[in-house]
Amino acid sequence: MLQGKKILVGVTAGIAAYKAATLVRLLVKKGAxxxxxxxxxxxxxxxxxxxxxxxxxxxxxxxxxxxxxxxNHVHLGLWADAFVIAPCTANTLSKMAFGLCDNLLLATYLSARCKVYIAPAMDVDMYQHPTTQHNLQKVQSYGNLLIPAETGELASGLQGEGRMAEPETIVAFIEKRFENTGAFKGKKVLITAGPTFEEIDPVRFIGNRSTGKMGIALANQFALQGAEVTLVLGPSHLAPHANVRCIRVESANEMYEHCTELFKTCDIAIMAAAVADYKAAEYQTQKIKKKESELNLRLTKTTDILLELGKQKKKQCLIGFALETQNVLEYAKEKIRSKNLDFIVANSLQDAGAGFATNTNKITIIDKKEHTQAFDLKSKDDAAKDIVTFTFNYLKQK
Ligand SMILES: Cc1cc2nc3c(=O)[nH]c(=O)nc-3n(C[C@H](O)[C@H](O)[C@H](O)COP(=O)(O)O)c2cc1C
Known part of the structure; x- marks a missing residue:
């Protein structure tokens, strides 16, 4: 559950700080x-x-x-998937309750967008003091999660409430929050995204304007829904969420090699990459020099990844993308048949706000029975959510 999660641990000046070492160790062992x-x-x-x-x-x-x-406290606050303050002293707790910001830990707390867990630790009288109890209520009312202190022997020798929860309890508490209850729990999803670059010579290549945004948004949304996602990503400056396993490739051939292997064991495959249709017939090992007024470059077809996966297909749900400039729906329907797809996500470069390098998309989904559902122009994240929901409903009816 904590594999790949980014956990920020805040340690304050209480005797229980020694337990922070075990807490950090346990979190690291869990893959965080x-x-x-x-x-x-x-x-x-x-x-x-x-x-x-x-x-x-x-x-x-x-x-x-x-x-x-x-x-940079803002950066740290945004980086974390969870922030756990353990131990949290009465002093830090009161500052958190009132928004004081006189050290890095407190500034980060105020900047954090993730869930914040508070594991208080102090002597029994400090813990039971009305101010502390009031502050505990207050910080919880801001949406922070309290990992209650336990009762037992305290460092002072007194007995009572105030012992910091054991590191194992804290880890279990955080794990519960990350528990996978997503609709795609247990499903393996393969997604491709981005362009491919086909080398001509050591400095030139055939590429396209794809940025990978749509495929990355899809990978993130499926991962959020509990799927085990592998993204095969062509040359892109963007990166998916840490929950997504990302394999970076350059050429159509590299993408094909990974996809054919991964397709064997996946449940759902979505080919959202803008794969080059042609590559240079011969790669020139030396830079092509400017000589004649014309240069003829001979191109050959790349392997059609979607077509090949369609041939291999057994139980997998295979989904394609169609980006066209004309006759979008006709081409899309033809592609479903010729490539043995379950459904296709079509978009047109003629629609304003759709296509490459935009943050928005306007999609139409057509399934193999030619049921068609058109969606409004929306952010690529929201379009990805629509595709995830469509996939869920499609598989339910299958
Ligand atoms: C030996 C010793 C142990 C302490 N243990 C605790 C403790 O367990 N819990 C607590 O709230 N404060 C404890 N304090 C008081 C805090 O260290 C003190 O309030 C400090 O200013 C807190 O700083 P911080 O909240 O910025 O980390 C202890 C102080 C000393 C000297």
């Missing part, structure tokens, strides 16, 4: 990417070195690290 923030006082209780070694990352504590350099 862990970064640690400490309050300045917390360093009196556990060394940053210990947490740095265990988290495999630099530990941050101050706003300013070296001269002219500052730690």
């Amino acid at each position: 990417e862990v970064r640690v923030l400490m309050t300045p006082d917390a360093q009196q209780f556990i060394t940053p070195q210990t947490l740095s070694v265990l988290s495999k990352n630099k530990v941050e504590s101050a706003f300013f690290s070296t001269e002219n350099e500052w730690n």
Whole structure:
């Protein structure tokens, strides 16, 4: 559940800070990417070195690290999938309740968009103090999740409530939140995205204007719905969410090789990449020099990935994309038949806001029985959600 998740651990100045070492270790063992923030006082209780070694990352504590350099709390807050403050002192808790921001940990807390987990730890009287109880209520009312303190023997020798929850309990608490309850849980989804580049000589290639945005949005949405997603991505400056396994390729042939292998074990395959139809018949090992007024370049067809997967198809649901400039629906229907598809997502370059390099798309989905559903112009993320929902309903009826 925590594989690939980005977890920020905030450590404050309580005796239970020593347990943060075990917490970090457990999270790393679960496959999470862990970064640690400490309050300045917390360093009196556990060394940053210990947490740095265990988290495999630099530990941050101050706003300013070296001269002219500052730690970006906003970036850290946006980076995290979850922020767990363990232990959380009465002092830090009260500052969180009132929005104080006088250290890096607190500034990051105020900037974080992810869920924040608070594991308080303090002596029994501090814990039961009405101010602390009031602050605990207050921070929860902001949407933070409380991992309640436990009852038992305290470092002071007193008995009572205030012991920080054990690291194993904290991990289980976070895991529960990430539990996969998505509609595509257990499904393997293969998606292609981006352009392909077909080399002509060491400096030139045949490419196209695809950015990979639509396919990446699809990969992210299927992963959000619990699918195990592999994205075969052509040359693109963009990257999918960490939950998506991404294989980067250059050429149509490389994409084909990966897809034929992955298709054997997948449940759903969506070919959203804009694969080059032609490549140079011969690759020139030296740069082609400018000599004549004309240059004839001989091209040969690349392997048609969708067609080949259609031939291999057994139980898989195979989905294609059709980007056309004319007769969109006719071409799309023909493609469903000739390539043995379950359905096709068609879009037209003639529709404003659709196609390459835009943040929006206007799609029409046609299934093999020629049922057609047209969608409004919307963001590529929302268009991806529509495709995910359509796939879910299609498989339910199959
Ligand atoms: C030995 C020692 C142990 C402490 N243990 C705790 C504790 O368990 N919980 C707590 O809320 N404060 C504890 N404190 C008080 C905090 O360290 C103090 O309030 C500090 O300013 C908190 O800083 P921070 O919230 O910025 O990390 C302890 C102080 C000392 C000297």
